[in-house]
Amino acid sequence: MPATTQPTDQPTGQLITDEKTLERLFRAKYSKLVADAKGRLGDAGSAAPRVVSKAFHLAWNDRKRFHSEEELDAFLGANIQHGAAREQSRIAGLHRMDAHGSGHKEKHDVSEMSVDEAWERLQHTLQGGAPEAYRARASTARHEAAEHVAALGKERNWTPFIIIGVVALAVASGVFWWINKAGESRAIARALSAADARGYETGSGQQANVTLDDSTVVRLGPESKLTVPKRFGMSGGYRAVKIEGTANFDVTKTAKQPFEVRSGEVAVLAKGTSFVVRHYKEDPNLIVYVREGTVDVKLGDETRSITKGMSYGVTNAGAMRVPSAEELDEARTWADGNVTIVGHTLRYVLPQMKRWYGLDIHVPDTKLLDRKVFVRAALNSPKEAITSVEQSGGLKFAYIGDNMAFQDTVPGKAKTAAKGAAKSSPKKGATKKK
DSSP: OOOOOOOTTOOOSOSOOSHHHHHHHHHHHHHHHHHHHHHHHGGGGGGHHHHHHHHHHHHHHTGGGOSSHHHHHHHHHHHHHHHHHHHHHHHHHHHHHHHTSOSOOOOOOOOOOOHHHHHHHHHHHHTTOOOHHHHHHHHHHHHHHHHHHHHHHHSOSSHHHHHHHHHHHHHHHHHHHHHHHHHHHHHHHHHHHSTTOEEEEOOTTOOEEEEOTTSOEEEEOTTOEEEEOTTTTSTTSOOEEEEEEEEEEEOOOOSSSOEEEEETTEEEEESSOEEEEEEOTTOSEEEEEEEESEEEEEETTEEEEEETTOEEEEETTSOEEOOOHHHHHHHHGGGGTEEEEEEEEHHHHHHHHHHHHOOOEEOSSGGGGGSEEEEEEETTOHHHHHHHHHHHHTEEEEEETTEEEEEESSHHHHHHHHHHHHHHSOOTTOOOOO
C-alpha cells in the first residue's frame, strides 16, 4: 500500500499528567509569567502572582488538551491577558471609591508572593483548601477593606449617592449592551434561516470551494451545507455563515466585524485566521481545530479562546470538552488531504467510506459489522482506503454481482457469505435452472 503522508503536528502525549509535572512547569515559568502579568497590570502589579496562579489553575482543569509546552504557553498567555484585564477593572472600581472617601488610609505593607508561597496557594486550591500564608494575606485584605468602609462612614457627603448613581448607570449600560448583543444574535439567526439566504451543498465524495464576498475562502467537505445570508458583509448586514457537516475556513482579516460561523447553538468567531469546523448530524460533538491564528468558541455566556494547533469540542448536550486524539484526527486531517478514522467498527466506517470516497460497499455477513477497523488513506485514493480496511480488519474486497463488498478472509466463512449474497443479488440476465 502506498505510504500516506501524516501531519507532523499531531500531539504525541499529554504534557501535564500529575501535580508533580504541574509544579515543575509552574516553578520554571513563574518568574517570567509574573513579569509579563506586571507589565499588563501597571500600578496593580502586586496582583500578578494571583493572576498567574489562576491561569495555572485553569490549565490544570484543561490539562488533557496540552501535548506540548507551546500549547501550554499560548493558553497561559491568553488567560494572563484576560486575568490582568479583569483585575485592572476590579481595582479601578476600588480606586474610584477611594477617591471619594476620606483620602487617608493606613497602607499595610504586603510583600510580593514568592514562588514557594504561590505554589503552596495553588496546591491547596487544587485540593480545596487555603494555605496559612494565603489566609494571612486574605485577612490583611479584609482588614484594609474594613478600614476603608469605616473611613467612608465618618464623613457626611454625597459620595454614596454618587457611587450608587455610577453603579446604576453601569448596570443600565450593561443591560443595554446585553440586550443589543442578544438582539444582534437573533438577527443573525433570522438572516441565516431566511428564504433569500444562499446555500451551497456537496454530496458524497464531493468537495467545493466557495469564495465569499469578503474574499474568505470556504472549502466544503462532502455531505455538507454552507448557508450565507443575502447581505453578508454589506452595510447593515452580518459577516456570519452557518455550516452543517464540515468545512475549512481561510478567513480574510478586516478592520471591521469578526467572521462568525454558526453551527447549532455554537458560534465560532475569528479575525484573519484558518480553522476547521466539523459537526455532522450524527456526530456527538462539534469540533473546532485552529490551523492559524486564534478563534473564540462561544456557547451561551461561556467562551473559550483557542490558538494555532489547538482544538476544542462542544457536546450535543452543551458541555465544552477537549476532543480525543482520534476525534481530532477524524475532524481535521481531511483538510490536509488525508482521511483518518481510528477506533471504530466496520459498521461506523462504511458510511464514512461513502461520505469521503463515494463508495457504497456492502457486507453480506452482518457479523463482520462489529469488527474493529481503521482508515488511514489519501483523500484522493479510494484504493488506499479499501486496502487500509482490508489490512486492519482481516477482510477482503470483492464484487458480488454488481455490488462492492467486504468479506471475511477465513475461507469457509467467505464462501458461505458470497454464496448467500449471490442468491439475494443475481447478476443481470441470469436465468433460474429448471
